[in-house]
Amino acid sequence: MTSPPSSVAQRRTPLRGHPIATLVAVSLGLFMVGLDATVVSIANPAIATSLNTSFVQLQWITHAYLLGLAVCLILGGTLGDRFGRRRMYIVGVAAFAVSSIAIGLVGSATGVIAFRAIQGISAALLMPQTLSLLRATFSREKFGMAVGIWGGVSSVAIAAGPIVGGALVATLGWESIFFINAPIAVFTIVFAALVIRESVAGTSSVRFDVPGVILLALGLAGLVLAIVQSEDWGWNDMRTIGLLVGALCVLALFVLVEGRSSHPLLPLTLFRERGFSIGGLAVAANFFALLGVTFFLSLFLLNLRGVDGVTAGVMLLPLSAVSIIASPIGAILVSRIGPRITMTVGLALVAVSLGALTFTGVDTPYVAMAVPFVTLALGVGLTMTAGADSIVGSAPVHLAGVAGGFQATMLQLGGALGTAVFAAVVGAGAARESADLPLDHAQADALAQGIVPPGMSGATAEAAQDAFLAGMHEAMLVGAIVTGAVALLAGTLLRRPGRHSADEVVLETLEGAVGAR
Structure with missing residues (x-):
């Protein structure tokens, strides 16, 4: 007697469509992307030395990834809806791995920048599928639990990035932080192919x-x-x-x-809601400050203070580790006092922490930096949850996916502009303050990265250090002004009587972070 086709398929692939197996499969890809998000900042000085990059090229190694991710997130979700989320997830993981290997092998700054852009596009292809696949696999009652685990995996990966990056760069070279993606990706592709059930939007009318x-x-x-x-x-x-x-x-x-x-990529009617517009500004300002600060704190610690990669990773750990608890705290506050106050307080904390970092010097005790780090991470977490609630909560249900994509795009765009603006301010400030020093163009470019040219006398070297610090302090002040201004806008213009539960806010935050559809 012949078994029914469904029984045969079930016997051949007993884990196909299993909720826990699917959660593990998508978490593997998410972990790979989350690790890469923070590991590169520690490797930047080593990349600059190895490839002899200019300051502008070093910035583009970060910007190319963020722009590829920001521009393609909404499109990535649409492709998954149309052609299959499992298929697009596997393609995204494979492309991410191939581009990562290419970054380590290409041997030129231009090549690294080009493949970083492809890596960002690959991440934009796989990330929206992760939550979409969980939605299609888990029941409504268990979906919140799955998303909580999903978010925990992302937070752990982001927190581990600086330490893992520091250890790999110190022992195996900067290329290893990209090569490590290959074995993770191979296992992820095989496992995902075996356990994930295909999921589509249920219609072929999705248009681009x-x-x-x-x-x-x-x-x-x-x-x-x-x-x-x-x-x-x-x-x-x-x-x-x-x-x-x-x-x-x-x-x-x-x-x-x-x-x-x-069939617009972003329906303009959504901007009629203040919560949507101000929430977008808040998310952008939030990551404008966070990524700009992270980029230059890494250069400051590694180049100016001269600590090793592992130590720098440990010193920066509060910036990422506190985010594990900051978002749940933000969700509770949003559910109890609403997004307006939570968003205003969060952005104010970011602004205050940036102001405190303007007093950082070469000999500043670590505790004097750690306190602003914790304050910054807490403010970022509060703002992220309040921004998600304002953006996704202000959109109609049928446009929730687009709203999540908008949030994710503003997040990445804010980060790209943050590193760009901070770099422009630091470069201009360092050049102005070092105008009287005997520096050629290459030495001035290195100083903007916190590298004091070798061979300088004590007084001249100290003046060069002060020039970089002056530029970095000015950049921190710019970040404080931007986040403070958006905090003022949120406090005066944002009005939204409705409130969601803490679980709903956490869900909106995580979905918006990857532009889930």
């Missing part, structure tokens, strides 16, 4: 806003390129001005196209 994707990509890339290159070209240079004007025109055209599109 190709003009919107192209215009948004060009506009954001031009904007960040202008800010990054301003450190070399100068703000009065026609190339900088032309790029800025061109980028703004392209973004304005994007708005016009979206307003007339029957």
Whole structure:
């Protein structure tokens, strides 16, 4: 007697569609991306030394990844809806691994930047599928538990990144932080192919806003390129001005196209809600500060203070480890007092912590830095949950996926602009304060990374250190002003009487972080 086809399939793949196995499969890919998000900051000085990168090239190693991720997140979710989330997840993991290996092998700064962009696009392809697959696999009653575990895996990966990165760079070289993705990806692909059941949106009518994707990509890339290159070209240079004007025109055209599109990448009607608009600003300002600070604190610790990679990772651990508890605390506060106060307090904490870091020097005791680190991480967590509740909660149910994609895009865009603006401010400040020092162009470029040229006398070396610190302090002050201004906007303009439960806020935060559909 022949068994029914379903019985045969079940016997062949007993774990196919199993909820726990699916959770493990998507968590593996998420862990790989989360680890990569923070491990690179520790490796930046080693990459700069190995490839002899300019300061602008070093920035683009971070920016290329963030831009690829920001521009393609919403598209990545749409591709999964249309062609299958399991299929797109596996393709994304494979592309992430291949691009990671290429980064370690390419041997040039230009090549690293190009493959970092591909790596970001790959992450944008796999990340939205993780929660979509969990939604399709877990029952409504157990979905919250699954998302909680999912979020814990992401937090642990992000917290472990600096320490793992420091250890790998010190023992195996900076290339190893990318090569480590290969074995993780191979296991993830095989396991996912065996246990994940395919899931689609249930319709073949999902359409792509190709003009919107192209215009948004060009506009954001031009904007960040202008800010990054301003450190070399100068703000009065026609190339900088032309790029800025061109980028703004392209973004304005994007708005016009979206307003007339029957299937827009981002429906403009969502911005009529204050919670959606201000929540987007808050998320962007939040990661503007966080990624800008992280980029330069790593350079400060490794280059100026001269600590080793593992020690730097441990010193920066509060910035990522506190996030494990900050988001649940934020969820409780949002559920009890609402997003307005929580968001305002969170951004205010970020601003205060950046202000405190303006007193950091070469000989500053670690505890004087650790306290602002903890305050910053707590403020980031509160703002993230309040921003998610405002953005996703302000959108209609049928546009919740688009709202999550918008949140994730603002997060990545804020991070890209943060590192770009901080770098421009640090570079300008260091150049101004070191104008009287005998530095050639290469030495001035190195100083903007916290590298004091060798062979300087005591007094001259101290002046060079002070020049970098002056630029870094000015950048921290800019971050404090930006987050403080958005905190003021949130406190005065955000009005939303409705409140969600703590579990709902946590779910919105995690879904929005990857643009889940």
